[in-house]
Amino acid sequence: MAVKRKYFANVEGHEEELVVDLTEVSPSNYTVVMGEQEYKVDFEQINETIYSIIINGRSYAIDMSEKGDKFEVIVDGDNFNVEILDEMKKLMRMRTSSTVEGRQIIEAPMPGYIWKMLKEPGDEVKAGEPIMILVAMKMENEIKSPKDGVVTEIFVKASEDPNESTVKMGDKLAIVE
Amino acid sequence: MAVKRKYFANVEGHEEELVVDLTEVSPSNYTVVMGEQEYKVDFEQINETIYSIIINGRSYAIDMSEKGDKFEVIVDGDNFNVEILDEMKKLMRMRTSSTVEGRQIIEAPMPGYIWKMLKEPGDEVKAGEPIMILVAMKMENEIKSPKDGVVTEIFVKASEDPNESTVKMGDKLAIVE
Amino acid sequence: MPEIKKVLVANRGEIAIRVFRTCRKMGIKTVAIYTHADRKAPHVRYADEAYCITDSPADTSYLKQDRIIDIAKKTGAAIHPGYGFYAENAGFRRACDDAGVIFIGPSAEHIDMMGSKTGARAVMAEAGVPTVPGTKNPIRDIEEARKIAREIGYPIMLKAVYGGGGKGMRLVHKEEDFESSFRTASSEALNAFGNGDVYMEKFIIEPHHVEVQVIGDMHGNAIHLFDRECSIQRRHQKVIEEAPSPFISEETRQKMCSVAAEAVKKIGYFSAGTLEFIVGADQNFYFLEMNTRLQVEHPVTELITGIDIVREMIFVAEGKPLNYAQEDVQRNGHAIECRIYAEDPANNFAPSPGLLTVYQTPEGPNVRVESGAYQGYEIPLYYDPMIAKVCANSKTRQGAIENMKRILSEYMVAGIKTSIPFHLSVLKNETFLSGVYDTGFIDNKFDMEEMKRRENEDVTVPVIAAAIKQLLSEKISAARAVTRPEVGDSNWKRFGRSVNFAKTLG
């Protein structure tokens, strides 16, 4: 029995939401309808992040990482951030998306260690003002406030010893409200 | 608290059994006593089968695969089959090793497919006589009886269609008694 | 001829990728074909387009002439056959012509002409290329035969016309033995095959397999790209090749290469081809056969001449003249190729397909790797066991050998066995190092047992490694046992249960 799904795709930098009708014909073979077009797709995973995808005869070796419903897809050197939602998730997203505006969670933009802390919880900050300094590969990177506001929480400690203040990419660093 | 073990090592092709006194000093650091010698060992796994091992300053990139208590170890292109037993297992091994002599299980020496069956259960065979033919990479390989006796069981089917008769390395093919 | 804007390679593995590399460099689009079994082969991803030519996983054959030509037609691609499969198949070439698809290779007539060994030798003899002296006619008159034998020069080989399997064959070293050898050979042949006819051929002592790379265009130009030594063979398959041959003299090289280029020009051959010669210990050379395709070992020639042979083949197929005149072709240094097979050299070279759990190809200077594999790839059972070719080059032969040793020492393959240990043994062999080795090398000069013998008999390192691994595995099992819900169960009960579980699986 063929598995079918209807998805809604949003690509960062593209306004239009795309509707994707997906049918699994057999393991690794799919039919996709987008807009007026139908595509025959042969999809194989090669290793951790590389996929071999043949769409109507065109062969692509793409690099794809998944974070929840978001996918970073690299095709021929071009980078795309794609979000794939089903109807249910789309509805939930619409209901909640307007509430988190004021509170900004700052995440580590790269792995490194927190070398210096410039603000404390309670401090006022302007948009663009540095809150701490993250060092990666001998380079200092200012972690800036995304908005005017107050630093309400800081989740990390600074230290000149990298082992005491290492952060991974995406680690929560601070909250500005 | 340091973890300690006493092991008994047998290397294929070497008569002498070696006694290995192993102490884990810290994660990835060990002290090994064998014979009169003491070795300081730094042991790190690099990927699926490659290990970086530094013994008293000598650096080795070795390839090691584990099958139960048996290890295939490749050091600088040399292949060693090593069995590592603790006292308990050594005792059990001594008790059971003499009973299986007469019954020989034939395993697939390589992956491939069974192209032709030459014997049936009940057939008498001489040592060296082919029981079936396994094809791998276009080459035919005779699967021979290890001894004079009777084929008591055959676990595989032959077929000219590789998909119907594929075997993995180590798959049981037949029993000669 | 129209310009080639897309190329379909009617082949798989490393040679498909090798042709695609030149296309990608030239800005030519590429088309791969594949079987179900080869869906994850790297050539499928390397190409711009890829089409499956089988209907089910049960069919593993690439010999799908109609389908392949149909795909080429639909995609507007020219076809490069690689080697094997449809290379040297005149029927396929004709079918391409009929379908209006450009075939990147020689004409059907030339493929046919070289398809028969005796025909090829006749054509080449006519074009001035020396062939092994002798006569295919049965000996009738002993005096006459003795005279011909004298002209050919001893030793000569007497062979039964209808013979085979060594019967009715006699090696004759000097004239006084001729008559008696002839009589015994003839009588043996009569008894064995019911016919006593015997012919004679020059016997080549310590034969070397040396070949000359040639390429011609459709405008009557033809050049040689020097020679390759291919005498290291196992079961009549080449395993190590080098360019130039370390054995032949400069004079022999000059003669052999120019006679080859001249002959190719004379017969109007176009595209790449190879003339195989047998060369005796006395440096005399004789034409054996001509391969009307790109050879596996073409990279060593590319390394010493700097010429991309596939690129020239594409230009020639477009009807363009060659980019090089003979005087533009310069030799530069020395190159060696080792063919890496998925085989276990310690176990009589048994095939060793399987999953590549580790696959790191060598890097650094003076390396060329052409491989059809990657980490995580499962080498299929159904095709040639060659997974890669590794080439090393340097200014001198000795430098190339040193580089090759360094290069092979960096090649990390786990999950399967490869012929790398075999190559490392050859690279240490004194006869090989001397540069004077013939096609009997593996049988006469190479010690298979030597290869299996260990460099180092000391078992300290493997024992330490295995013991630590055992300790780590025990710790992991212990940790797993603790987190199991059935901690309360006795070990014996649990053991019994897992045995039952295993049985239901079996």
Added chain:
Amino acid sequence: MPEIKKVLVANRGEIAIRVFRTCRKMGIKTVAIYTHADRKAPHVRYADEAYCITDSPADTSYLKQDRIIDIAKKTGAAIHPGYGFYAENAGFRRACDDAGVIFIGPSAEHIDMMGSKTGARAVMAEAGVPTVPGTKNPIRDIEEARKIAREIGYPIMLKAVYGGGGKGMRLVHKEEDFESSFRTASSEALNAFGNGDVYMEKFIIEPHHVEVQVIGDMHGNAIHLFDRECSIQRRHQKVIEEAPSPFISEETRQKMCSVAAEAVKKIGYFSAGTLEFIVGADQNFYFLEMNTRLQVEHPVTELITGIDIVREMIFVAEGKPLNYAQEDVQRNGHAIECRIYAEDPANNFAPSPGLLTVYQTPEGPNVRVESGAYQGYEIPLYYDPMIAKVCANSKTRQGAIENMKRILSEYMVAGIKTSIPFHLSVLKNETFLSGVYDTGFIDNKFDMEEMKRRENEDVTVPVIAAAIKQLLSEKISAARAVTRPEVGDSNWKRFGRSVNFAKTLG
């Protein structure tokens, strides 16, 4: 000097491996040093011996002079410094001498001599090498200064002696502007730095960074190995280099290379070194500084000359004469190097360390990769972000560029970002393709936005890929849910529990 039988490389990453490669080829044993953070770095496994030089993971520094020299002494190894760390450190060189350890590099005197830029220029000027004309003395007499300016030739640059940050600087294009420019510069300097002294220097229009590779021995021989163009720089760091320079004329090359070799001979310099020149649009060249070490970009020189520079350095350190006279050094073709950094070019080249989940280096012809990484390697935070150098060569510059595009297209790296997309953009840039680009290339001729722009705006392929991946992930979660023991639980309860679990972990 005794023969070198073992080499310790006082360095890490790709350069340690590159030196080890030559040693392995020469049959010289190798010693690696490493920090706790670098235990799994590939150079540790490549060497025959490896020693940790740090006491704890908190210490990530390789600057452990005493320990390193001690290890070299105990193991009987000579020391090669690579580049960075102890390369160009005269104190380290002296400590080696004192400990009786052979240092594979120049003498302490020559390192010192070239350590100061002004000192180096004085020495080189003395040895007949042109330096940037001008005077470091403050201008006191305007008439006198005007005269000197006329000799130097316009445009000239006026600079505050105690200045910095662009203050007190004036570019003067013609003599009639000299006086007013001098007055404003001087007054600006006085206001900014409390001192109005100003000096002048020739202003080089469209400056090119071209360097000459040299090598000398202890017997008074010194040769050049031609030039390299290194004008593609980002934040004063080279990112792409080529040999030979496509910009300088044959006449300039001849002059620059021979003046460099002559000067090196004159000062008695031995081992490898590089003279950096600034070359104007008018092809006039001026010495800037000399690097007394092996450069990152030495492979392009090796590719066009066929000379292994590390091998020569080892011979020289053994006291042997160079293996080449100047006339033995031939240029052959063209080579380009791209430095691959763990950086995100689309995000202002922010460092991108992390785990290499996929790492496949390019293969095929005309490639040289020197890399210090492997699949499964976690690139440490503490060191230089360069993970590999990739070189391409060919007979022509255009061929080398085409090869490099093909090569970079095969480089598969996942888990981190790399500078590969940046290189691919440069390789398409018209100014780069013309071969006439100066050190202002990235600022003036290269469009960073262009690089971020996509080749293809069509989102069909990424959307299809992501949608199928989403479907597969859903199927996997569904399968997992079914096999869970808590199937009976409501989704809400389960959700609550996993949130609690996450909190206890935090």
